[in-house]
Amino acid sequence: MKKCIGACILFFAFMGAYAQALSDRATISVITCGPFQGELYSAFGHNAIRVYDPDQNIDAVFNYGVFDFDQPHFYLNFARGYLFYKLAAYDYRRFQSSYIYYNRFLHAQELNLTPEQKQKLFDYLMWNRKPENETYRYDYFYNNCATKIRDVVVTALGKDVTFDGSYIKTDYTIRQLTDLYLGHQPWGDLGIDICLGLPMDKKASPYEYMFLPDYIESGFDHATIQQNGTTVPLVKAKVNVYDARPEEIPGGLPHPLYVFGTLALLCIAITAWDFKRGKPSTWLDGTLLTVTGLLGFLLFFLWFFTDHQAAAKNFNLLWALPSNLVAAIALFRRPMWLKKYFLGLAILSALLLLTWPILPQQLHTSLIPIVIAILIRAFTQYKLWKK
The missing domain is CATH 3.90.1720 (endopeptidase fold (from Nostoc punctiforme))
Incomplete structure (x- = not known):
């Protein structure tokens, strides 16, 4: 439009x-x-x-x-x-x-x-x-x-x-109707799916x-x-x-599923190395927590402090937790509560992956590797915890 x-x-x-x-x-x-x-x-x-x-x-x-x-x-x-x-x-x-x-x-x-x-x-x-x-x-x-x-x-x-x-004759939700037009813009589609919450998943009349x-x-x-x-x-x-001529679709970044899938594989490889040496790669976990925490604050702001009605009740806050930013800062001092936080984060990520297909909000499939990475790294921090 x-x-x-x-x-x-x-x-x-x-x-x-x-x-x-x-x-x-x-x-x-x-x-x-x-x-x-x-x-x-x-x-x-x-x-x-x-x-x-x-x-x-x-x-x-x-x-x-x-x-x-x-x-x-x-x-x-x-x-x-x-x-x-x-x-x-x-x-x-x-x-x-x-x-x-x-x-x-x-x-x-x-x-x-x-x-x-x-x-x-x-x-x-x-x-x-x-x-x-x-x-x-x-x-x-x-x-x-x-x-x-x-x-x-x-x-x-x-x-x-x-x-x-x-x-x-179709029974699309508002989110599905939006997706119909963004097949050639996967990153734009991802951004919309992250920022807009449950109201987009109502069946459209x-x-x-x-x-x-x-x-x-x-x-x-x-x-x-x-x-x-x-x-x-x-x-x-x-x-x-x-009548428009066939459009040449502009090139761009690789599909987010490939990018995030590569990130998840990298996290798995680093995790294997961490367990071999008995020490977590805190720099990786700090980066992951900071990025998801900042995103969580954005989603929280859109929900509670703006008039974007479609951004309300956003289930992406189950993986983009605002509290992750606090945990990232706490990594420098490693208080004991942080170990329990990582255990809780790992459990929440596992439950999210198990319930992904039945959630009332349709979460973008490209985010699955991100949640896998959070799960793996949170479990690694918990198992290899050292004060």
Whole structure:
């Protein structure tokens, strides 16, 4: 989904149309833009609304995926989950050319609206783009630049619009729906799975599928609208504005499973050497505890001190324990309680591995080698403990 664009330009011709009525030849379309694997945020695609009226010299796109880096306390608000996006309106051709440049498909669904319904929707969009109305509280899954398209149409046209989700036959969770788009971005997928907790593992309703642009498109395909007592399809016509060429997937780091698997094998080899010489490699354990402890503090912060609702109840805190950071510091003085801590850590890691498939939260499989490494090193410290 499109997270940020450059400066948004609204041409004077369109500004002049602010108070004008649309002509009979006006069309309003939902635009769906394909994914782009060059960036994590663009891997999901994007949606917007196009208003085209040749008689009024209007060809504008209404884009709910814009945010302002210059807003007060932007980075602090971003970290705390107070994300504010806004609606921007500007020349459609500029919007279209930017997506074609990055080889992202463009699909247009012309909405099957009466002149009165078109005017209602257009008036709402124009009201929404006023400075006092343009900002909205962003949520990754429930109020984003895709769901806003659906919600705007429902708000403007009311109960006349009905979305029928019976065409969806899958039973995906929100996490599984997200994973569908990140097959070529394994490290991004891993980061999302680590930072976001149990709320991502709820079964998504067909209506909730529409946090993804592709499901906005299919949702509108299966929607209907009332016109003079008659139910008609909401989409009048579909046009493939641009068909993307096969995308060359950019190279990157090796898959995290290979990286962490290699780390686990290294820990096993060092452990064998430690038992042979009768002394643990404390430098390795200190590093492992520090990294997982810092990550644990991050996950704890996201859960309890931010408004990122999807980061709550995170089961990754079972292996990324914030207390590991305290244990890493204590390694320098080796108090006696630390031996019991390592025993508890080894038991917790073993239980986590045994219950991995049945946990209510789906943990990323690439993390299994990390938990194995923690188990092995905690057991090593416990068995080879020396004051």
